[in-house]
Amino acid sequence: MAKPKKKKSAGKKKSGAKKKKAGARKKVAPRKAAGKKKAARKKKAAPKKKTTAKKKATGKRAKAKKKRPTSSADEMAEKQRDISVSEFFAKNRHLLGFDNPSKALLTTVKEGVDNALDACEEAGVVPEIRIEIQQLAESRFRVALEDNGPGIVREQVPKIFGRLLYGSKFHRLRQSRGQQGIGISAAGMYGLLTTGKPVKILTKTGKRKQAHEFELVIDTQKNKPQVKRDVVVKWPKHHGTRVEIELEGHYRGGQHSVDNYIRQISLANPHAQITYVPPVAEEHGAEHVFPRVTKKLPAHTDEIQPHPYGIELGVLMQMFRDTESRNLASCLRNDFSRVSPRVAAEICERAGISPKRRPGEMRREEADSIYKAIKQTRIMSPPTDCIAPIGEDLILAALKAEVKADFYSAVTRRPTIYRGNPFLVEVGLAYGGEMHSDDSALLYRYANRVPLQYQQGACAITRAVSATNWKSYLVQHPKGALPVGPLLVMVHIASVWVPFTSESKDAVAQYPEIIKEFRFALQECGRKMTTYLRKQKRAAEEAKKAAYIEKYIPQVAIGLQEILSLGDRETGKLTHKLTDVLERSRKL
Ligand SMILES: Nc1ncnc2c1ncn2[C@@H]1O[C@H](COP(=O)(O)OP(=O)(O)OP(=O)(O)O)[C@@H](O)[C@H]1O
Ligand SMILES: [Mg+2]
Numbered sequence: 366m367a368k369p370k371k372k373k374s375a376g377k378k379k380s381g382a383k384k385k386k387a388g389a390r391k392k393v394a395p396r397k398a399a400g401k402k403k404a405a406r407k408k409k410a411a412p413k414k415k416t417t418a419k420k421k422a423t424g425k426r427a428k429a430k431k432k433r434p435t436s437s438a439d440e441m442a443e444k445q446r447d448i449s450v451s452e453f454f455a456k457n458r459h460l461l462g463f464d465n466p467s468k469a470l471l472t473t474v475k476e477g478v479d480n481a482l483d484a485c486e487e488a489g490v491v492p493e494i495r496i497e498i499q500q501l502a503e504s505r506f507r508v509a510l511e512d513n514g515p516g517i518v519r520e521q522v523p524k525i526f527g528r529l530l531y532g533s534k535f536h537r538l539r540q541s542r543g544q545q546g547i548g549i550s551a552a553g554m555y556g557l558l559t560t561g562k563p564v565k566i567l568t569k570t571g572k573r574k575q576a577h578e579f580e581l582v583i584d585t586q587k588n589k590p591q592v593k594r595d596v597v598v599k600w601p602k603h604h605g606t607r608v609e610i611e612l613e614g615h616y617r618g619g620q621h622s623v624d625n626y627i628r629q630i631s632l633a634n635p636h637a638q639i640t641y642v643p644p645v646a647e648e649h650g651a652e653h654v655f656p657r658v659t660k661k662l663p664a665h666t667d668e669i670q671p672h673p674y675g676i677e678l679g680v681l682m683q684m685f686r687d688t689e690s691r692n693l694a695s696c697l698r699n700d701f702s703r704v705s706p707r708v709a710a711e712i713c714e715r716a717g718i719s720p721k722r723r724p725g726e727m728r729r730e731e732a733d734s735i736y737k738a739i740k741q742t743r744i745m746s747p748p749t750d751c752i753a754p755i756g757e758d759l760i761l762a763a764l765k766a767e768v769k770a771d772f773y774s775a776v777t778r779r780p781t782i783y784r785g786n787p788f789l790v791e792v793g794l795a796y797g798g799e800m801h802s803d804d805s806a807l808l809y810r811y812a813n814r815v816p817l818q819y820q821q822g823a824c825a826i827t828r829a830v831s832a833t834n835w836k837s838y839l840v841q842h843p844k845g846a847l848p849v850g851p852l853l854v855m856v857h858i859a860s861v862w863v864p865f866t867s868e869s870k871d872a873v874a875q876y877p878e879i880i881k882e883f884r885f886a887l888q889e890c891g892r893k894m895t896t897y898l899r900k901q902k903r904a905a906e907e908a909k910k911a912a913y914i915e916k917y918i919p920q921v922a923i924g925l926q927e928i929l930s931l932g933d934r935e936t937g938k939l940t941h942k943l944t945d946v947l948e949r950s951r952k953l
Pocket of ligand 1: 481515532533535542545548549606
């Protein structure tokens with residue numbers, strides 16, 4: 366009870382203090398005012414003060430009346446609805462690589478070429494790809510991508526091109542350029558959003574089959590295709606697919622250009638013949654052919670089952686629910702890679718669960734015991750024949766075709782795993798020659814043979830290159846940056862599932878296991894380069910010394926001539942002999 370009293374007195378004190386202040390002001394005011402007029406003005410001003418105070422008070426009340434709009438749970442429920450995946454990506458097109466017109470043009474070409482190469486390799490056909498870019502207006506282009514692949518079954522065409530998240534590669538663990546089921550339909554959607562034009566597809570699946578021509582758009586609200594045209598046409602090609610997309614774009618040169626991408630993709634895919642018709646007006650119609658270096662397709666890669674070490678508990682539970690196997694032991698054997706009958710029995714025993722238990726009836730605790738038992742059991746690493754590297758020879762050939770250098774080296778590491786997924790790393794180095802020694806090293810990044818041109822800073826490859834101690838390989842290296850010198854570094858990661866940082870597939874995520882492999886490969890190449898550079902340095906020093914001695918040989922000969930009283934002929938012979946000895950010692 367004492368508290369309110371205290372408060373009251375405090376309030377009184379405050380008002381008293383205010384009065385005092387006001388009084389102080391009153392005392393000062395007349396001194397400031399020069400005469401009666403001013404005092405009168407002050408008197409007049411006083412009621413004004415009252416009105417502004419009133420206004421303020423009423424304003425406050427008005428403000429208080431203007432209530433912040435709120436929604437009840439019921440009102441919110443009315444607004445809550447499904448978001449279609451196409452709607453989402455139409456709003457977030459930057460996630461798919463369509464954040465600006467020049468990148469959009471590149472992404473469209475890239476998605477089409479990736480698909481063409483994947484389809485040809487899967488069908489065992491040596492790829493022949495045609496890329497045509499036609500400029501229709503200042504910022505409008507028509508991109509046509511044609512391949513000699515297996516073609517697409519008629520019924521599948523609308524779903525492939527008119528629906529996001531539809532494809533053949535997402536649910537399998539096999540090395541391929543595409544993996545998400547978004548690429549080409551997203552390019553079509555971007556074209557539709559920016560130009561209103563449908564995607565045109567021409568496809569044929571065999572010599573005796575009919576060619577079908579489609580025009581379709583994606584209904585973004587439903588993520589479903591709308592076929593505008595579907596006709597049978599004549600196409601002399603035996604099999605293949607041609608996709609045409611009209612889009613808003615920007616064609617430019619430089620590191621991120623379409624031209625650069627095509628050159629880089631042909632380097633990593635020497636089995637593909639690529640014909641490129643650029644949009645530049647004066648060159649229009651002119652074909653740039655990137656010939657194939659080999660007719661040999663990359664080694665066939667098998668699809669694999671997930672490795673138990675890479676499985677998370679939730680996924681394991683889902684797999685138990687979905688499996689066709691009747692008991693736990695056969696589920697472990699059939700649905701996972703490297704689980705032999707012995708390993709399956711060991712896992713079941715360790716978890717204390719009968720191998721005959723029905724997987725579909727497993728409780729969460731049981732799945733958890735299996736999950737823990739898997740971690741405690743020794744299981745062979747996943748098979749590595751599911752990965753096809755480019756290979757050291759072809760990397761060296763590609764580097765030699767790309768740049769004139771003094772030294773080349775390449776390393777293909779043995780496959781290893783991250784999160785249960787097999788992957789393999791390759792590195793190529795070129796040093797010296799026509800490259801500038803004051804520039805930062807050129808870095809070519811590849812994932813499953815596809816060049817990565819954007820988001821260099823966010824990529825695990827860049828991080829590994831920057832973190833390597835280049836100084837120990839006799840190359841300048843500013844801390845935390847790329848090395849500086851006449852150096853081209855090519856880094857490739859091949860995997861059944863490349864962990865990209867986003868759907869635009871521009872940068873590799875920074876998994877420690879992956880960065881470690883990059884660094885080992887870079888170090889291996891770096892060591893080879895150091896051996897070469899040390900040799901070069903030694904040779905240069907020796908040549909310098911020899912040149913120095915050579916300069917004084919005639920003086921030595923004259924000295925000897927005087928001491929030994931030699932004739933001119935003998936002195937000449939002596940000079941010759943001394944030069945000969947010097948030459949021989951240099952060769953040694
Ligand atoms: N030129 C083509 N020839 C044959 N099949 C194709 C061709 N282009 C696409 N496809 C099929 O259409 C599917 C969807 O292609 P899309 O590019 O949308 O996704 P993706 O290649 O599977 O994955 P990503 O989104 O990573 O590119 C592919 O999985 C493939 O089965
Ligand atoms: Mg694709």
